[in-house]
Amino acid sequence: MANGVPLNWYLILSAILFGLGVAGFIYRRNIITVFMSIELMLNAVNLTFITFSYSFKQVDGHIFSFFVMVVAAAEAAVGLAIILTVFKNRETLMVDDVSSMKY
Amino acid sequence: MTALIFFIFAGIAVFCGINLVAQTHPIASALSLIGVMGSLAILYLQLGGEFIAAAQMIVYAGAIMVLFVFVIMLLNAGAEGALQTSRFVRYFGIVLLAAFLGLISFIIQSMLPRTEGVVFGLFQGGTAVDVGRKLFTIYLLPFEVTSVLILIAIVGAIVLARKEI
Amino acid sequence: MNFLILSLIKAAVVAFVLLTALAYLQWIERKVIAHIQLRVGPYRVGPHGLLQPLADVVKLITKEGVIPSHVNRVFYLMAPWVAVTLALISIAVIPFGPEIQIGPIKTWMQLTDLNIGILFVLAVSSVGVYGVALGGWASNNKYALLGGLRSSAQMISYELPLGLAVAAPLLLANTLSFRKMVEYQSGYWLGFIPRWNVIPEIFGFAVFLIAGFAETNRVPFDLPEAENELVAGFHTEYSSMKFAAFFMAEYANMVTVTAVATLLFLGGWTPPFPEPYSDAIPILVFLIGGLIAFYHGLQPARKMDKFTLPATGLVFLGIAAIFGVSLVPALAVLKAILMALFWFCGKIGILLFLFIWVRGTLPRFRYDQLMRFAWIFLFPLSVINLLVTSLVVALTSK
Secondary structure, eight states: OTTOEEHHHHHHHHHHHHHHHHHHHHHOOBHHHHHHHHHHHHHHHHHHHHHHHHHHTOSHHHHHHHHHHHHHHHHHHHHHHHHHHHHHHHOOOBGGGOOSSOO | OHHHHHHHHHHHHHHHHHHHHHOSSHHHHHHHHHHHHHHHHHHHHHTTOHHHHHHIIIIIIIIIHHHHHHHHHHHTOOOOOOOOSOHHHHHHHHHHHHHHHHHHHHHHHHHSOOOOEEOTTSOOTTSHHHHHHHHHHTTHHHHHHHHHHHHHHHHHHHHHHSOOO | OHHHHHHHHHHHHHHHHHHHHHHHHHHHHHHHHHHHTTSOOSOTTTGGGTTHHHHHHHHHHHSOOOOOTTSOHHHHHHHHHHHHHHHHHGGGGOOOEEEEEETTEEEEESSOOOTTHHHHHHHHHHHTHHHHHHHHHHTTOHHHHHHHHHHHHHHHHHHHHHHHHHHHHHHHHTOOSHHHHHHHTOSEETTTEEOOTTTTTHHHHHHHHHHHHHHTTOTTSOGGGOTTSGGGGGGTTOOHHHHHHHHHHHHHHHHHHHHHHHHHHSOTTOOSSOHHHHTHHHHHHHHHHHHHHHHHHHSOSSTTHHHHHHHHHHHHHHHHHHHHHTTSGGGHHHHHHHHHHHHHHHHHHHHHHHHHHHHHHOOOOOHHHHHHIIIIIIHHHHHHHHHHHHHHHHHHOO
16 A cells, blocks of 8 residues: 555454454353453454544544553453452352342 | 554454454463454554553553453363353354444445545654643543542452451 | 664674573572572583583473473463563663764664653563463462462562652653663763762662562562472473573563663663763773782682683783773774673673672562562652652752
8 A cells, every 4th residue: 555554444453353342242151251352342442542543643542542441450450359259159250150149 | 564564463453352252261362362452552553652552561461461360360260161052043143243343344444534544653643742741731630530540449459359357 | 674684683683692691691690699608609511610501501402391291281382482582572672872883874772762662661571471470370280370370469569669660760851762861861960970860769779679679580589489489489390491481581581670770770871980081991890800810810729720710811801902992083983882882781780790699698578578568668669759759850840
């Protein structure tokens, strides 16, 4: 290409990664893998933000992406702590087995 | 050269994404996610986001994923058992997913206006100086609020995960 | 195309020198620790054990590489590779000297200068935790798993004080690239005190070094991998080349940490005195070293030293002569290269000697003491250091 990679391809890649994240979220039964699919979705959204930041030639998209990363870190910490607590009580990591509030 | 790098690392990202969904053991999924994050960091570099690329590797791949790997090792999560949905549903789901993604790609390609190409080095505004300048002037309130959010997350994680004596 | 060939040549030179230096760093460590413990160290293989690293390399390569049957093969084979690759990558952004001009080629003595050089080194050391964690987990062994988990928890806990200690000189110099950081530290106050960052940032330097000890799993923080704890920790099940890879990764991490400490705090390749006086120092150092070697060669303690010590003396006098010859104005390029390399490698050498000295002297921390030290003492100290630095910068800038 004389003038570089078309911007739309980055958006298509982001859509593919987001779709894979949704597929993992729906298919998988291990709660940690489900959580990782959520992180994959967040990464895909980060790529979209940075792509549009390039398109408008402003740095605000980078800052949004930075905040997404920070919130993902906080969410991962608390979510994994909750998973640890659920594992301590129910002794299973499969989503299907934690299907009722009463143990 | 830009197109070559894009294809290589986009291919690695998609391959690792598929690996994340297809592997049965959570550790293999975690390492595939680290592969996705690494290749996305290279793509951010191509788009001029050098600070975000470094932050992605330090924060996401170097801290958050280490947390995931720790929890998987601590809980000794084994490989998943066989799925209970029927084979037809699973394969049809993959076909549907591919069709959906193809539809989205077609829409993106045809409806969005022709944008200019990505040339590495065209956007010089993604340095740490620019990000810092905006972060501490215009976006100061979200910055301070997220620092309180992280404090809440730290306290919450410690309270939830400690041993009850 | 010119840039590509130049980079390839630089990469080949740096790789060759680095790998040889890592092997001989192990020799130096064994000799220094031996002399601290009043013994001799490697002595027989070659004069004064100088061929010992070569013998070790041959042994490690030809040893049978046993892969136990109960390990997870993919991760078991991947872990040392990841550790070594990431440990060697961070040398790419370390500058060894200023810009030099050899004939028509003008280049910096550095593989590449990134705008985010310091963040790159931090990122590589963050991802380097996986080599240890995976190595411990893939071995499918209680001790290895515990050692791997403890070691990775230690590494990520000490990354925080490391990053905050790095942030203080960044505030002073207002840049993230190593080149500009060294340029900020050139020049002298009052004509003779160098403008190194260690003088305003002495606490930052101390925190960085302590965190560097913990990042590279060195004594006193080497509980996860010591031989008499946890049966050698995360590299219990590794043999021959894979074990050598972990070892090499540890030494490469040490070199990286000391190189970054030199660049950020000790002024990189700038000499501590102004230019005309500091040119005499390398000549004096090697001259005195050669004379001492000759003197001891006259009354050697052991029979073989009658030949080796005078030979060493001759080598040192030869190096002093090279430094002296390079002062001729016609060989200015040689002088620039040699002086920069002397000061940079000299400072790294002093810090590495400190690492080895501490290894031979201090006992190791218990694991909970180690974590307590990081979170309750080192982290608040680095935060306070950063706060005071930023206060001073904010009040004194226009």
